[in-house]
Amino acid sequence: MSDPKQEFYVGYLPQAPHGLGRFLKAGILMLLLGTVVAAAILSMAQSPYSKAKFEFGVSSILEGRIEELPFPTLMVPREGGGDSRYLLTVFGKKGADEAVAGFAGKRVRVRGTLIYHDQLTMVELGPAAIEVLAPATAEPDASDGTVAGGGAWTQTGAGVERSLIGEIVDSKCYLGVMKPGNLKTHRACATRCISGGVPPVLMVRDEHGLATYFLLTSSSGGSVGRQIVDRGLVAEPVRISGEVVRFGDLLVLKADPETYQRLD
């Protein structure tokens, strides 16, 4: 039998030397086995993915009232009374401010894709997704469908001063559009989303790992996205002290963004 170490391989010849050919066949089998082992290790060793859900490709129809301040939302009446507040967004790394312009306070039917995680739900609106409905007969209304109460959120109870430590994420990706939707690997995307108007959220985990979400606004209820981006505070541990205010299902943390503290 020929010694493959002494055989000479020339790639443009039709056949490899016999001994070398046997060595190569064994090597190919090892390579394919190694490929499967590597695929198994690297895919199975990933951390668990979030349970967050983005119903990509599924269109849902909801009816309710648009409120746009501080962030565009849809107030959907619950059967047992009260409303569920759905945050609104549009395709891409953008907020829904333009999409809801002119609809504030109106009863509408919206078509969009649901995004949800824990206690928060968002709707990604498609093009021309908002249709104004006639006001319900029981509601005092204007002739153009505007419902009493206008387009601003209504505070539930008094605010409380809190100092919270957490991570600033963009609500759209974290709620399920991307996984992972937080931490360093997602920082650039979250930065672009917040810069584009997607509501920023402070995610605070308790000692059991349970998350509570606080939408971030300035002390006067204005947008803080620009300042968060300019200060590079996304996807890092931060401390924010301010007034926590409840708006139905949602919590808002009002604080001057200049007072946000990075915790290195």
Place this chain on the structure above:
Amino acid sequence: MGHAYQAVGWNRQKKIYDGVLLGAILLYLGGFLGLGFATHPDATFETMLIRALGTGALLLLHVILSIGPLCRLDRRFLPLLYNRRHLGVAMFILALGHGTLSTIQFHAFGDLHPLVSLLVSNTRFDNLAQFPFQPLGFFALIILALMATTSHDFWLSILSAPVWKALHMLVYVAYALIVMHVVLGVLQTETSLWLSGALGAGVLWVFGLHIVAGRREVRVDLTPAGVEANSYVDVCALQDIPEKRAKVVSIDGERVAVFRYDGRVSALSNPCQHQNGPLGEGCIRDGLVTCPWHGYQYRPDSGASPEPFTEKVPTFKVKVEEGRVLVQSNPQPAGTRVEPATFNAEEIDV
């Protein structure tokens, strides 16, 4: 060899090589996605695909970087080297898929151009743990693109072997950038020891292999420098050179391949003109010195490739005295015919 160029000069072995390569890539991607979704049902397809492509490219890069030193240590691996450029292009395609999907995923549809966003969306250059990792991958991808697009022999002839080789040595810069891209990126959020251990083992493997092979190479060069001009240097005994093979020696810092064949001895400059392959690790085939890397051939007495090919390497004058081989220290211009030294069979046993 450099006569006329075509995209790929297909032959049976090249088809087998690429078939195995394609099969292994599909097996890896299919395995990663299949097992990944089976064990992580909540995963999103984009993330899983980005990770499959990225890890596949990095694994393939480890294979590519291992081939050179493995061939130095065991010539049975030389068939892997023959079409190594195909591995490089395949690896670049995987990396390009990873980079393109990541750029779309993380940077597109926003308020900045995706490539601008890639460079400015994380500006924490002041903190190692928070250091931007995506630009590292982007710059590595540019190097890989440069290498993939110039991988063909057409570019080798345009750029010349030394320039082409220097350009392609940038693969080590790309490798360093990619390792940092992974360490400062996904390993900041993925905490499994399997993942960090796999990368650490890969880096150690590549470094270790290069060090072991490098030490062997250095030994060849451990010969005294400062040889007198035009003097003959005693390089070895005749029996140190197997028939139709060569011994690589170093004369005043230059590697020379000394071939013995059919009762004659000839000496050529060791680097092949194609890709600086080691001619001295080749053999005499059909009367021609044949490079072990890609089969480029040269006449042993003149260092010139047979017609119609045009490659030439420098030659050296050679003498055989009492069973010892002596090589003149000064090379002759590339392609210069030098009369081979002859010897009697009994001199081998002196």
